[in-house]
Amino acid sequence: MKRLTSRLKVIFVVKSSNKKTGPMPQCYVHRNTCPTVCPLRNYHGCYGDSPRTNLVWRRLDRGEGITWNELCNKVSSLRELWRYGVIGDLPGKNYHINTRLMMQLCDANDYNQCMTYTHKWMQNHAINILKIKRINDRGITVNLSANTMHDVDDLVYLGLPITIMTKEYPKYYLCHETTIVQTPKLNRVMLCRHYTHGMQCIDCGLCSRVHRIPIGLPVHGTFRKRAAIVASNIV
Numbered sequence: 016m017k018r019l020t021s022r023l024k025v026i027f028v029v030k031s032s033n034k035k036t037g038p039m040p041q042c043y044v045h046r047n048t049c050p051t052v053c054p055l056r057n058y059h060g061c062y063g064d065s066p067r068t069n070l071v072w073r074r075l076d077r078g079e080g081i082t083w084n085e086l087c088n089k090v091s092s093l094r095e096l097w098r099y100g101v102i103g104d105l106p107g108k109n110y111h112i113n114t115r116l117m118m119q120l121c122d123a124n125d126y127n128q129c130m131t132y133t134h135k136w137m138q139n140h141a142i143n144i145l146k147i148k149r150i151n152d153r154g155i156t157v158n159l160s161a162n163t164m165h166d167v168d169d170l171v172y173l174g175l176p177i178t179i180m181t182k183e184y185p186k187y188y189l190c191h192e193t194t195i196v197q198t199p200k201l202n203r204v205m206l207c208r209h210y211t212h213g214m215q216c217i218d219c220g221l222c223s224r225v226h227r228i229p230i231g232l233p234v235h236g237t238f239r240k241r242a243a244i245v246a247s248n249i250v
């Protein structure tokens with residue numbers, strides 16, 4: 016495997032204790048990979064700002080973690096679904112996407128199931144969409160993180176996987192009334208199966224599939240009320 020050098024550090028967990036994802040391998044990425052335009056930044060609903068998760072970002076700020084090459088070595092031995100970027104985004108500062116590093120990771124991953132999410136479609140749109148499409152073609156599923164249902168309508172023609180923050184739904188409503196919601200232009204969004212069927216990502220895996228309906232992720236976590244404000248033009 017061709018070796019590339021990068022100062023980007025990540026924290027890799029072999030078995031997550033996250034109740035939603037289940038015990039799958041995950042990695043956390045430095046906050047400077049997040050685009051500054053992300054509306055969830057700076058305590059507006061970002062999961063990375065919650066007290067416990069923020070400790071991981073602080074460790075990365077202090078230079079802790081493993082290198083990109085070490086991450087690739089670990090990924091090359093995985094045979095199960097894993098998640099890139101529980102916090103953080105694709106490699107590259109702000110809205111830039113470092114394609115060389117992502118191609119190195121795709122080589123190491125070798126079409127093993129991997130899912131991640133990005134807000135980097137919001138800037139440098141045409142170029143970043145091409146880059147994201149290339150990564151998806153190479154076996155790492157990068158979901159476009161939409162902020163509103165209007166975003167879904169704008170992005171759906173691209174043929175890329177999409178996730179969208181939705182409002183909180185009462186549990187009873189989720190289990191018995193609906194698993195599908197509609198955008199203003201009548202595109203369909205399927206609500207995350209963790210909320211509708213109590214599944215964990217490790218068993219569900221829908222977000223690791225490229226060709227599927229957009230998935231709605233009801234706001235959750237410490238800052239869910241703030242996240243709900245960001246997503247307030249949900250219909």
Ligand code: SF4
Nearest residue numbers: 207216219220221222
């Ligand atoms: S749809 Fe499935 S894979 Fe995606 S977040 Fe929900 S439980 Fe996880």
